Amino acid sequence: MGHPTRNAAMNLFAQIRSLILTxxxxxxxxxxxxxxxxxxxxxxxxxxxxxxGDMATNAAMVLAKPAGMKPRDIAQALAERLSMxxxxxxxxxxxxxxxxxxxxxxxxxxxxxxxLKEGVDFGRADLGTGQKxxxxxxxxxxxxxxxxxxxxxxxxxxALASLLDFAGFDVTREYYINDxxxxxxxxARSVYLRYLEAHGQEVAFEDGTYPGDYLIAVxxxxxxxxxxxxxxxxxxxxxxxxxxxxxxxxxxxxxxxxAALGVEIDVFYSEKSLYGTGRIEAAxxxxxxxxxxxxxxxxxxxxxxxxxxxxxxxTLFKSTAHGDDVDRPVMKSDGGWTYFxxxxxxxxxxxxxxxxxxxxxxxxxxxxxxxxxxAAVSALSDGQVSLDIKLTQLVKLFKNGEPFKMSKRAxxxxxxRDVVDQVGADVTRFVMLTRKNDAMLDFDFDKVLEQxxxxxxxxxxxxxxxxxxxxxxxxEAGIAVDDATLGAxxxxxxxxxxxxxxxxxxxxxxxLVETAARSNEPHRVAFYLYELAGEFHGLWNRGNExxxxxxxxxxxxxxxxxxxxxxxxxxxxxxxxxxxxxVTPAQEMR
RNA sequence: GGACCAUUAGCUCAGCUGGAUAGAGCGCUGCCCUCCGAAGGCAGAGGCCAGAGGUUCGAAUCCUCUAUGGUCCGCCA
Numbered sequence: 293m294g295h296p297t298r299n300a301a302m303n304l305f306a307q308i309r310s311l312i313l314t315x316x317x318x319x320x321x322x323x324x325x326x327x328x329x330x331x332x333x334x335x336x337x338x339x340x341x342x343x344x345g346d347m348a349t350n351a352a353m354v355l356a357k358p359a360g361m362k363p364r365d366i367a368q369a370l371a372e373r374l375s376m377x378x379x380x381x382x383x384x385x386x387x388x389x390x391x392x393x394x395x396x397x398x399x400x401x402x403x404x405x406x407x408l409k410e411g412v413d414f415g416r417a418d419l420g421t422g423q424k425x426x427x428x429x430x431x432x433x434x435x436x437x438x439x440x441x442x443x444x445x446x447x448x449x450x451a452l453a454s455l456l457d458f459a460g461f462d463v464t465r466e467y468y469i470n471d472x473x474x475x476x477x478x479x480a481r482s483v484y485l486r487y488l489e490a491h492g493q494e495v496a497f498e499d500g501t502y503p504g505d506y507l508i509a510v511x512x513x514x515x516x517x518x519x520x521x522x523x524x525x526x527x528x529x530x531x532x533x534x535x536x537x538x539x540x541x542x543x544x545x546x547x548x549x550x551a552a553l554g555v556e557i558d559v560f561y562s563e564k565s566l567y568g569t570g571r572i573e574a575a576x577x578x579x580x581x582x583x584x585x586x587x588x589x590x591x592x593x594x595x596x597x598x599x600x601x602x603x604x605x606x607t608l609f610k611s612t613a614h615g616d617d618v619d620r621p622v623m624k625s626d627g628g629w630t631y632f633x634x635x636x637x638x639x640x641x642x643x644x645x646x647x648x649x650x651x652x653x654x655x656x657x658x659x660x661x662x663x664x665x666x667a668a669v670s671a672l673s674d675g676q677v678s679l680d681i682k683l684t685q686l687v688k689l690f691k692n693g694e695p696f697k698m699s700k701r702a703x704x705x706x707x708x709r710d711v712v713d714q715v716g717a718d719v720t721r722f723v724m725l726t727r728k729n730d731a732m733l734d735f736d737f738d739k740v741l742e743q744x745x746x747x748x749x750x751x752x753x754x755x756x757x758x759x760x761x762x763x764x765x766x767x768e769a770g771i772a773v774d775d776a777t778l779g780a781x782x783x784x785x786x787x788x789x790x791x792x793x794x795x796x797x798x799x800x801x802x803x804l805v806e807t808a809a810r811s812n813e814p815h816r817v818a819f820y821l822y823e824l825a826g827e828f829h830g831l832w833n834r835g836n837e838x839x840x841x842x843x844x845x846x847x848x849x850x851x852x853x854x855x856x857x858x859x860x861x862x863x864x865x866x867x868x869x870x871x872x873x874x875v876t877p878a879q880e881m882r
Numbered sequence: 883g884g885a886c887c888a889u890u891a892g893c894u895c896a897g898c899u900g901g902a903u904a905g906a907g908c909g910c911u912g913c914c915c916u917c918c919g920a921a922g923g924c925a926g927a928g929g930c931c932a933g934a935g936g937u938u939c940g941a942a943u944c945c946u947c948u949a950u951g952g953u954c955c956g957c958c959a
């Protein structure tokens with residue numbers, strides 16, 4: 293996975309932090325500080341208030357107690373030494389012992405040069421150190437097209453996978469096909485009805501069947517494949533074949549939906565492939581060997597009236613030994629597996645495939661499932677493999693500010709395809725990431741297409757398009773604007789406060805990638821891009837009032853190139869961020 | 883009865899895993915287009931971070947209760 297020092301070289305905050313640590317080592321060597329201090333909690337981060345300088349460190353406060361010294365004394369001594377570094381123009385002790393650093397303009401100007409040199413790889417991190425991580429998302433039942441709820445999970449999972457890849461993990465994107473349960477039998481029977489219909493028969497869709505129109509074509513295709521062979525036949529004759537035929541057809545449909553959204557899955561993993569192959573048995577055997585499988589009777593759930601509750605002995609997984617609240621059944625009273633059993637086997641398989649970390653993306657309605665799944669992975673891997681489960685909350689649909697109720701019966705059931713067809717994949721993806729994954733999301737079909745600052749999709753795209761516009765104009769004016777030329781421009785001309793502010797924002801990108809990846813939260817990328825765009829638009833508008841801030845300076849190619857370098861660097865970072873989100877950067881707005 | 887998630891400006895939401903005077907958009911008030919796209923920008927007002935305890939140099943952030951809202955709770959996936 294490349295160069296261990298790569299991110300450290302690009303992440304200015306990491307650079308300054310290591311400068312601080314080196315300086316502290318010197319103080320220890322000189323006897324100013326005692327030995328054996330823990331420096332892990334020391335940070336170098338941008339202060340909230342720009343008046344506090346460019347970067348702040350808590351080193352003095354963190355070390356005060358273990359060193360037995362006053363924080364301000366440590367800070368003062370540290371300040372004097374840090375001031376010796378060429379990058380540091382001032383170091384002031386503030387508040388309870390903060391050390392506020394101001395960095396030389398050349399440091400910030402170097403950021404733009406770094407971006408132009410690295411391109412969209414600027415900010416790529418080695419946080420993952422090449423560890424193998426598996427991200428499982430969507431995993432919708434193969435019984436119909438994806439709906440709007442799946443869309444959020446699909447976008448979130450996909451962006452998370454890209455983010456982790458960017459942060460240096462070896463990522464596998466995976467989809468678990470629930471093709472082993474009773475619901476695929478229901479699908480098969482529904483398709484059979486459509487098959488009969490294709491043969492001209494009158495059919496009725498009772499409760500417990502899928503009446504959706506999308507199965508008409510499948511029934512027709514079945515007829516074309518088997519002709520009249522299944523007419524007037526018992527279920528035993530056709531069920532298994534129709535089930536396979538139908539799930540294949542549904543997965544084709546689902547894959548087409550995902551493709552329309554720009555989601556590419558590496559591995560489609562079939563639940564059915566676990567049955568009859570001994571794999572479920574093997575997973576449970578592993579748990580049994582660890583003493584975690586037993587026959588027992590569960591307590592009835594409290595509070596809720598246990599109408600048909602009867603104490604029943606079941607085969608249970610002792611998930612409480614790994615943090616769950618109650619033990620969970622793995623076998624039904626009829627001797628069949630519960631749905632949990634193949635899930636255990638599936639995760640056992642992931643563990644055996646050698647992943648260092650697993651991530652499951654579920655809908656919020658599966659929240660009750662989190663603890664038992666974590667317990668299973670913990671038990672199966674002896675605590676060696678981590679499982680993080682991210683829940684995506686509901687998407688509430690609106691049209692022109694009015695709630696838009698989904699109902700299959702009323703025909704207002706909104707599919708992923710509906711959304712993509714109406715607003716496009718780029719807009720859909722960005723909007724799905726404008727909320728934290730576990731917060732409800734309002735999706736208004738009209739507002740997401742609005743062209744205003746209210747709409748972050750537009751706002752970010754607009755910034756990128758403005759840069760493209762500048763590049764076009766500059767080229768027309770005969771100014772060379774290829775990245776190599778811009779990177780070699782005299783960037784010391786970028787000395788205005790508004791320009792430095794934008795450079796500082798760009799400098800945060802590598803740091804943001806790491807924190808977003810650490811918390812598995814791709815929405816942070818979307819929020820960062822919005823802030824970055826805001827900084828850029830601010831500078832742009834100042835050019836309206838102060839001509840010297842415009843990117844293109846008449847009759848001064850050198851200055852123009854320095855300023856365009858800044859614009860271009862902004863566009864590169866926007867493009868990199870949008871790339872993680874799976875959104876195409878716009879060259880122009882129309 | 884229990885579990886999980888939420889609660890931050892009038893509204894919709896961020897808050898960088900414990901840092902300084904808590905931010906943004908919308909709405910409100912006042913400004914800025916002979917000018918690389920004003921589809922924008924600048925400034926101002928607006929807060930007991932649901933409440934109460936605790937942990938420590940320091941809490942919106944961590945712990946414990948409480949209140950409200952959402953999701954879920956054996957043989958459905």
